[in-house]
Amino acid sequence: MTITDNPYDADAIIVNTCGFINDAKTESIDTIFSMAGLIDERMSENPAAEKPLLIVSGCLSERYAEELAGEMPEVDIFMGVNDYERLPEIISEKKKIYHSPAPACFEEFSARKLESNPYTATLRIAEGCNNCCAYCVIPQIRGGYRSRPMENILEEAKLLAEAGTRELILIAQDVTEYGRDLYDRLMLPELLRKLCTIGGDDLNRGFRWIRLMYCYEDKITDELIEVMASEERICHYIDIPLQHISDNVLRGMRRRSTSERIKDTITRLREAMPDIHIRTTFITGFPDESEEDFDQLYDFAEEFRFERLGVFAYSQEEGTPAGDREDQVSEETRAVRADSIMRMQVDISREVNNDKVGSVLDVLVDGIDEDGAYIGRTMYDAPEIDNTVIFNSDNNLKPGDFVKVQILDAFDYDLAGIEAR
Numbered sequence: 001m002t003i004t005d006n007p008y009d010a011d012a013i014i015v016n017t018c019g020f021i022n023d024a025k026t027e028s029i030d031t032i033f034s035m036a037g038l039i040d041e042r043m044s045e046n047p048a049a050e051k052p053l054l055i056v057s058g059c060l061s062e063r064y065a066e067e068l069a070g071e072m073p074e075v076d077i078f079m080g081v082n083d084y085e086r087l088p089e090i091i092s093e094k095k096k097i098y099h100s101p102a103p104a105c106f107e108e109f110s111a112r113k114l115e116s117n118p119y120t121a122t123l124r125i126a127e128g129c130n131n132c133c134a135y136c137v138i139p140q141i142r143g144g145y146r147s148r149p150m151e152n153i154l155e156e157a158k159l160l161a162e163a164g165t166r167e168l169i170l171i172a173q174d175v176t177e178y179g180r181d182l183y184d185r186l187m188l189p190e191l192l193r194k195l196c197t198i199g200g201d202d203l204n205r206g207f208r209w210i211r212l213m214y215c216y217e218d219k220i221t222d223e224l225i226e227v228m229a230s231e232e233r234i235c236h237y238i239d240i241p242l243q244h245i246s247d248n249v250l251r252g253m254r255r256r257s258t259s260e261r262i263k264d265t266i267t268r269l270r271e272a273m274p275d276i277h278i279r280t281t282f283i284t285g286f287p288d289e290s291e292e293d294f295d296q297l298y299d300f301a302e303e304f305r306f307e308r309l310g311v312f313a314y315s316q317e318e319g320t321p322a323g324d325r326e327d328q329v330s331e332e333t334r335a336v337r338a339d340s341i342m343r344m345q346v347d348i349s350r351e352v353n354n355d356k357v358g359s360v361l362d363v364l365v366d367g368i369d370e371d372g373a374y375i376g377r378t379m380y381d382a383p384e385i386d387n388t389v390i391f392n393s394d395n396n397l398k399p400g401d402f403v404k405v406q407i408l409d410a411f412d413y414d415l416a417g418i419e420a421r
Contacts, residue, residue, distance in 0.1 A: 017057065022315045036054055039052050077095070078099075082103065122169045125153055127145075128144045130174075131174060131256070137320055149182065150191055171214065174214060189227045208402060211382060220269070229272040239280070240279070246294075283314050285313050301341050307380065357410050361404070362404060363404070373390050406420045
């Protein structure tokens with residue numbers, strides 16, 4: 001079997017879905033019907049051709065396979081999140097539903113397909129989640145937390161480095177929990193130290209940037225902060241979805257953090273790395289969120305001025321403790337509160353960017369825009385979700401190159417400049 005990026009050429013079209021919040025479910029379902037329409041169009045153009053298979057995988061399929069099978073006759077196969085390794089067999093067998101239970105330990109894949117120029121790559125260090133936040137269905141879908149053995153992580157990391165990866169992004173449902181189940185203690189700091197040795201002392205070998213995504217505040221230890229501050233290859237960037245600051249709401253969410261501890265962790269991070277950019281997310285309109293609770297959240301965002309912030313209106317998910325509560329906040333109030341913080345955040349983001357005007361920053365090239373300018377990112381920006389740097393250069397650059405860019409202008413969520421001479 002070979003992979004094609006063109007669904008018009010495919011004998012099997014796979015839609016990998018998300019089932020986390022209602023907007024993601026809607027997008028997944030719209031994509032499924034779009035692919036079903038594409039298949040109908042292909043068959044009308046060539047009725048004698050063999051009809052392509054339409055396969056739905058991922059979290060939505062894991063959670064709702066039986067219901068979806070009854071409502072979507074257009075779909076040939078529904079497969080869960082623990083069945084990817086069986087994909088060739090599944091395509092051959094053509095049963096309607098495949099649903100394997102979560103394994104007891106991290107299940108390795110026999111192979112991984114990389115882009116032709118994998119200058120930036122994610123590396124999964126664990127699967128599943130034990131946090132069981134009141135609004136979240138991930139533990140039900142993905143199972144309990146399962147750390148990946150460190151030797152396997154390092155082996156894949158070395159292969160990525162040899163393939164040309166310069167930016168390594170560590171991912172899991174909870175990156176900071178890594179190692180507790182296997183080694184009886186939190187092992188992310190030790191893993192980071194070992195990843196930083198790949199390629200030796202030469203920054204042109206191994207990884208130039210190592211980025212941490214989805215870290216839980218209550219597990220950001222002094223040891224982790226020290227490693228981030230002392231290792232040159234680790235980005236001064238961290239993604240910490242805090243969700244709220246009111247202790248009342250945090251308790252309702254079943255978060256292990258408290259307002260006091262959250263503020264202390266942010267302070268410790270900024271004292272150790274004054275240039276650190278913290279990405280976080282908030283949820284507004286959680287059940288029983290009062291005006292006072294929301295005011296605390298608004299004031300917190302205004303005082304701590306996060307460099308990267310996203311705000312989501314609470315999504316009532318069936319089968320979750322929060323979703324079953326009767327004290328739901330109206331959808332209008334949820335949305336108004338989210339918009340209120342994001343309007344303030346636009347000004348904060350612009351001011352953070354304005355502070356960079358006149359500086360020279362290392363930028364990783366991602367591509368070229370339609371006007372011929374280069375598009376890149378600083379170490380303070382994760383791909384696809386954070387700011388970009390738009391700049392001009394007389395050199396012939398390619399994705400994956402690192403260049404120094406003098407910042408000449410700033411906008412709400414972007415920077416503009418020219419390659420420094």
